[in-house]
Amino acid sequence: MYLKKVEGPRAIRLPDGTVMTMADLPSTKTRRWVASRKAAVVRGVLYGLISKDDAMSRYGLSDEEFREWTLAMSTYGEHALKATTLKRYRQP
Template identity: 45%
Template sequence: MYIRREKGPVFVVLPDGSKMTRSDLPPSNTQRWVARRKATVVSAVDHGLLGAEEACEMYRLSAEELELWREAVHRHGAAALRVTALQRYRQL
């Protein structure tokens, strides 16, 4: 029997003490990106569960889009990822 081994760590420990595994990530065929799913991907990249390039490839994102998500979370929190809140958090 062959078990496929994924690259990188099996899990990461988040600052709140919880563990995040690859099974916690949204499916790779996600088409509706709600703030919670975006925040999960950002958290996985920030804590080393996924590399930025791997996340972009897996979810068919551009590097710029992923970087915008990361900046929004770092500046304003996960609420800034909501589509309805873009105008409130957009920097002019």
């Protein structure tokens, strides 16, 4: 079996016990960002599967956009990443 050399770990174990691999990250061609895809990218960066710079260049994200995703998820959870409920979690 051939294993391709990659930077960083091949898989990480999340605090809930599940294993996350590079295959669990969204495709690089993703244009429609649903909450679960945003959460997967944030988890991948927070737990060391990919670097923040790699995620930003891979998915074409701005620093501000990624910071907002991280803040929303850490403060309110994955539900705050939904576009339809975003206004509930914004400060007036």
